[in-house]
Amino acid sequence: MHIEEHLEHTEPPKDMKKQIWKTFWILFALTVVDIAVYFQLMEYHSGYKNALFIILGVVKAYFIVGIFMHMKFEKKWLPYLIIVPMIFVMYLITLMVIEGNYTSFLR
Amino acid sequence: MSETTTLTNVKTGTWGGGKSPFSISYGKLMMWIFLLSDAFTFSSLLVAYGFIRHSYASNLVTPWPSPDHVFNHFPFLHGVHLPLMFVSLMTFILIFSSVTMVLAVEAGHRMAKKEVGMYMFLTILGGIGFLSCQAWEWTQFITGTHEGRMLADGSIFHGANLQMNQYGPTPFGDLFFIVTGFHGFHVLSGVVINIIIYLNVLGGTYEKRGHYEMVEKVGLYWHFVDLVWVFVFTFYYLI
Amino acid sequence: MKILNRIQKTSFIFATLIVLSLGSFAQTADEGAKLFSANCTSCHSINEKIVGPPLKNVHKKYDEAWIIKWVKNSQEFIKSGDAKAVKVYEENNKIPMTSFATFTDLQVKSIIAYVKAESEKAPVASAASASSNVATDSETETTDLSDCINWLMVVSFLLLIIVIGLMISILEKLGDIKGKPSINWIRINGFLLLAFLILGMAAVVWEFYYHTKLTVNAQTPASAHGVIYDSMFNITLVLTGIMFVVTQVLLFWYGYRYKHSDTRKALYYPDNHKLEFIWTIIPAVVLTVLVVRGLQTWSAITDRNQNDKAQVIEVFGYQFDWKMRYAGADNKLGAHDFRKMGVWNELGVDPNDSASKDDIVTSELHLKVGQPVVLKFRAKDVIHSAYLPHFRVQMNVVPGLPTQFIFTPTVTTNQMREIMKNPTFDYVLLCNKICGSAHYRMNRKVIVESAEDYYKWLSTQPKLVAENTATAESDSKALATK
């Protein structure tokens, strides 16, 4: 009985097509950076390298969610709704990595 | 029915009721919320991966293998050491199919039926391409290399199965199969849904309905699959 | 009861005398008793069905060779298609019996001899049986439920309820007719709430008075950290006790005091920020105390570096029993590997490791009083939990994850017996994580004694590797020929 309200969004930019291609090239570049770093520092294992990969991953995620999934143009509540719960995931992952290391120490 | 139509134009507070506080339809909101919960499913698998991998941190007998010694093959280039090249190719395919998807959505906003159809078709091609690459990758992983691994009783084990693998500890193979498998399953279902929507587009269902929101919804799902791959790529292959 | 016990004991002695007159047979039965209590009691008893069937007269039902085959590897035996074996398996809900491949034929025979001796004197003497495990089989005969219920009383009680129900419903119908309720339920329930508060609080006091003395917290802690544990417990008990009384009294008192009346109007009182602030802060302060004290206690107890000189003992859990491994003179446990678990080597100790040469495997946990000890836990199959309530010690025993607990026992078994005025008291090691059907019987005696007694006991225990070198060698030979 309720109608499927087709609600207007915060207007996406007029040059959406251009922006999509721009995003594509950014993602492409970031992946290339990933691989380049990987090859350059192949024998070099450190937390910094891993941190860099994770940061690059998060940046890529930002572009995919923001532009491709249109999040950047939605009202601000939606991003909160989706992103705030991810804190729990990060908490879980951090704790589990600590716990994994501890397991390694016990064995 | 009537009150919503008459009042949506009235300036009311965002959370005042009578309309969506996010200005999106319930269908898209549902898709977002579903994706959020699906993200937690993937997270649980990645958590398992993080836990087990780190529980090998000080294990010198069977250390966790370095990905460049495992994923270093490329089709038709036998014997060439090309670590991660193939996975990067897969990543590009997936990102590209994401681009065509978002172009389809954009064309949908303009009600350009033909363009939507074309881009949907490209997206489906991209999805199938990715799945084929993954199939090759799995085959490579399962058959293994010529060297294999010497077992305690002197025999040599090639490749991988769920109980054992030549590359490193058992959970390495198990996690590879479950993480990429679960992602592949998502891609597969995405392709199937995309095909259905594509047929609907060609049939003019959305033209009749007056909007291409359905394309947006599957678009969200498709981008999510891409998003997950970004993290699988980072955690399983790079780190 | 005492007289009964005495009769039992004399009859036991009498039985033993008869058995003794049979010469060498007695010795085997004696060894059988030991083996039985060390290996069988978690699943079997003579008269009762536990996990496995009662063993009474088992020697009459099956011949010796059959039993030996069964005990050594029942699964294989069933697979071979032996009709009797399959029948036994199916009769017992297809629960496989642990295989005792380590037993020699002679050992099985000695157990049979023991069972035979026990069967003959059972059931009267069952209580006095030599089950040296902490487990005491219950003495009472099983009874039928129907014997215990006075059906007449049940029926009359039910009738009473029905009569009351009918009366109430008639009263209510009358009320409907009059248009005015004839039972003032709100009044009744208000009083009931008050009555519940008073009686309930009285019951709580009674409960504390009568049952606190049964709890381990009321007993002297038997370990060094038990003292701080108990003080932490008491602080929490006092704080929560105050909260409990205050809130419950208010809740039920208001329930009674403000029950509905037509003359009064409720107070419109939606908010009071000061009040809300106060009752956010008070719990927060109380909790800060609990958290800080709690974390101090926790880190004191779990500190892995607290004692480098602690004696190392391994506690090994499997379905459904415990084994302890003492490190011997070098205070170093030999290496272990689950792949080496096998015939004589349940714990998977590496016989080639030099540290394992003097390791001793026992079925009881003996501790020196005042000697810090680190218990290292290992499991064979599923998760168990080593629980020593009197020492305030508990740690899960996880396959594939070595865990440990460091503590210092401070009260010997004998001292504790005096404190508790219970000459049969024993410390106990319980399994506290669900692990299967005989989970509830998976316990072992713990004895805390003086260093002197401890070494005396230890010297009687055989060394694992030395005892079994012959077997070990033949094992490795067998492997090599494979």
Add this chain to the structure above:
Amino acid sequence: MSNQNLNQDNHGHSDDHGHHKETFISKYVFSMDHKMIAKQFLITGIIMGTLGMAMSMIFRLQLAFPDMKFPFFEGIMGHWGKDGKLDPNFYLALITIHGTIMVFYVLTAGLSGTFSNLLIPLQVGARDMASPFLNMLSYWFFFLSSCVLVSSLFVDGGPASAGWTIYPPLSALPKAIPGSGTGMTLWLVAIILFIASALLGGVNYITTVLNMRTLGMKMTRLPLTIWAFLVTAVLGLLSFPVLLGAGLLLIFDRSFGTSFYLADIPADMAGGIERVGGSPILFQHLFWFLGHPEVYIILLPALGITSEVIATNSRKPIFGYRAMIGSILAIAVLSFIVWGHHMFITGMNPFLGSVFVLGTLIIAVPSAVKTFNYIATLWKGNLQLTPAMLFAIGLVSFFISGGLTGLFLGNAALDINLHDTYFVVAHFHIVMGSAAIFGMMSGIYHWFPKMFGRMMNKSLGYAHFWLTFISAYCVFFPMHFMGLAGVPRRYYANTAYDQFSTFVDMNVFITIAALIGGAAQLLFLFNFFYSIRKGKKATQNPWNSNTLEWTAPVKHLHGNWPGDIPHVYRWPYDYSKPGSEVDFIPQNIPEEGQTDPLQEMASQHNH
């Protein structure tokens, strides 16, 4: 399947679901009306609850009279109760299935499934759920899941018996216990179906509350029930997927020879494949990442219902409405970061233990705020002691008693001696068992007229309350002392160790109390099913309540309100407002000077 036929279009785009012809099947079986789905959830939940309770009676008898024979055991359990003696393996199966049924099927689906479905559209002023089709699907997944779980009772080897927490390796090694065979597989299948149901429901509840509120229903005008259901749905949505992941890995370990949760298991125990490299603790972490929010998934709806019932029947606004919302949110957030307090002595990193202690004990603050607010609501009220109100007061009492013992268990140091003893059993049966059941009962008595258009019998309700309340305390309070004496839970009998024999009397007492409590539920069942057909006809607003559902007609309409949906002008707790003749002002009555919704929205906007 016939539900396919009923649904003309895919993916929740059922725009005019109100119009197709109603046959018996579309009205009562594959109904898409949220009120009917609520009834379906409730009745399935009650049936499962009866089953779960019956199981508890059986093992209570065993615990109290370990030496006695009960010939009827053989009648109901066949070879598991041979000669009237309960088999130890089946004892474990019973506690496992009892726990599973009570936690998931009764207190998750039966409680939040029922009342979310019934109340969300009615109280926020929507025609139906956002997607009625998915809503129907949610029920049928739940139904299917119940069927699978019940069918697992009849398989060879018995149902799952590794405890409701199904820790591997016990659950991962089919050979470890008889119940780890087919029974365990079916358990996992049932739970995965259940998760599907919970997710479909949760997506729907959240979307409906956020997107479908009627005009004027601001978030700060939502009844506390809706807040509780919303937060519950969020909790379920974020935590159930983790159990799904955990269950998936467990299925692989069981059936395909992987080693996610298995380490150092010899080949002969694990189906011929040596398992190395995993960690049993990993499963526990993943399980409790669901398991702890699950506690609040159970409790929050009960607390929400209590808030509504207490306010209505005290004829007073709920005290500290905003603080109540705040504490619901705080509890929800904290519930995600404290799961490890179930695992203090698993061999987990003691440092993480400290982190979890901190989070756990902080939860006590919002819980205390809630308690005090309830008590303050009673203060100077005019209490209508209806059965629903009594159950609500009972809930608060249990919430206090059970919550306070949580302070012992949440403290890692104290947990050393209390972990897995009867103290734990007492704690969670009081705080999430009894309290949540009381919330559910309170809700049933309160909204029965809304659901079935008839009233439940009051005097039977009072008898039911007092018998249940007293017997629940008699059952669970003494258990604390057993726990303090070191009696472990999940023991088939306490006879294997001298010291516990002192508790034989107490066990008998507890069992008798449990039997009385069980019998009291028969009163409820009779009252419930009798009143559906024969109860007194309900009036439109029997409790003089303010919330929107009582403005809908007694006879159910597909679409809830015959004309326009009422607009909302005030919060739901205007009871006994000074200056008003009557002691309640429903939400759809405008404030003075606010006659037009447009006007009121405009004035809001100017603020």
